[in-house]
Amino acid sequence: MGxxxxxxxxxxxxxxxxxxxxxxPPEQLSGVAVVIIIAVGVQTxxxxxxxxxxxxxxxxxxxxxxxxxxxxxxxxxxxxxEIDRRLDYASHMRYEPKLGRPGGSxxxxxKHRVVAVDKIAELDDIIxxxxxxxxx
Numbered sequence: 001m002g003x004x005x006x007x008x009x010x011x012x013x014x015x016x017x018x019x020x021x022x023x024x025p026p027e028q029l030s031g032v033a034v035v036i037i038i039a040v041g042v043q044t045x046x047x048x049x050x051x052x053x054x055x056x057x058x059x060x061x062x063x064x065x066x067x068x069x070x071x072x073x074x075x076x077x078x079x080x081x082e083i084d085r086r087l088d089y090a091s092h093m094r095y096e097p098k099l100g101r102p103g104g105s106x107x108x109x110x111k112h113r114v115v116a117v118d119k120i121a122e123l124d125d126i127i128x129x130x131x132x133x134x135x136x
Contacts, residue, residue, distance in 0.1 A: 029037075071087070072080040 070080075072083045
């Protein structure tokens with residue numbers, strides 16, 4: 001024994017009173033726990049794969065700028081400008097055919113519905129042309 005009465009062996013009762021416990025032997029995982037851990041890992045991998053694929057597709061679609069070759073490339077400058085002018089004008093074109101053509105309806109109820117749709121289209125045009133309408 002040493003001068004203070006300690007021989008280097010720790011007292012097991014004193015260790016437990018301090019809250020220090022010896023490490024327990026590792027427990028083996030049950031089969032169900034292993035299957036659950038593998039399933040969660042596979043699910044996480046699939047979710048990350050789907051997320052990455054979506055992000056790649058999103059950035060790919062966002063970066064598209066149209067055709068790589070402009071329309072009219074190699075032509076005269078006036079020809080290219082005319083093509084661009086007509087392409088810009090095409091977005092402003094609006095044609096809605098009249099549904100109530102004579103001889104096109106099978107039943108009286110269908111004819112009245114077609115006439116009502118045509119009248120609503122005319123009302124939309126009138127409202128758009130009025131000073132306080134949607135077209136102003």
